[in-house]
Amino acid sequence: MSFETVNYVLNGTVATITMNRPDALNALSMQMGNDLRSAIQKAAAEGVRAVVLTGAGRAFSSGGDLKEMQEMGEAEGRIEAFLDSPLKSLHGLIRLIRETPIPFIAAVNGICAGAGVNLALACDIVIASDDAAFREAFVRIGLTPDCGGTFFLPRAIGEKLAAELLMTGDSISSERAAQIGMINRVVPAASLMSESAKLAVKLAMGPTGSIGRIKRMLNASFSNDLTAQLVLEAECQIKSGQSSDFKEGLAAFFDKRPPVFTGK
Structure with missing residues (x-):
């Protein structure tokens, strides 16, 4: 099985799923949401025992695909068209990650914004490169968080810090994200994938x-x-x-x- 917007690599009992729209900073289009769900279902069906989720190029994910959102809005005559079926698809993806009984590691490289942040937070463990940055950017364009942001973030860092990040849309470094408990740890960019793979193998060898x-x-x-x-x-x-x-x-x-x- 191949995917249009996702690369899937199986190494033993560890699957690495890479969002592969680098020119669009791995923006979460409807196709990518569907591909990610199919790749996770494939991993579960193959008996995979740990999953690493990452992004190709210089971003983990820049969030929802605003270009696709605009095009769908123009085609249907209502801008909120993108926030209907595509958003339901992405929310189904978030639930799938949480309900699949295998460990997911988000290996966050570079830009991680909006729904991309919340996709990472849906994973069980988050490792970020030292050049990664996190931004709950919804409010900066007049939207509100989706993909579980208001669920995962306050549970990770507390209500007050979550309110600040969600209400300002300010960017924070991976180092700061680790300090406040938003992510697990920071590693040099050059070793992000090797460190994530090492942890995935450790989990996969566990019960x-x-x-x-x-x-x-x-x-x-x-x-x-x-x-x-x-x-x-x-x-x-x-x-x-x-x-x-x-x-x-x-x-x-x-x-x-x-x-x-x-x-x-």
């Missing part, structure tokens, strides 16, 4: 069934009360305890050797 359940619990943790979260933890722990990976982990512990997990 990915357990990792998927951790992801499910984290997703629920902000809406559950303590009792509901404890119930969910017990349910997930029982499933983990019934797994082959737990048996292997226990055997490896007593044998004093590294475990060999299969994700089952």
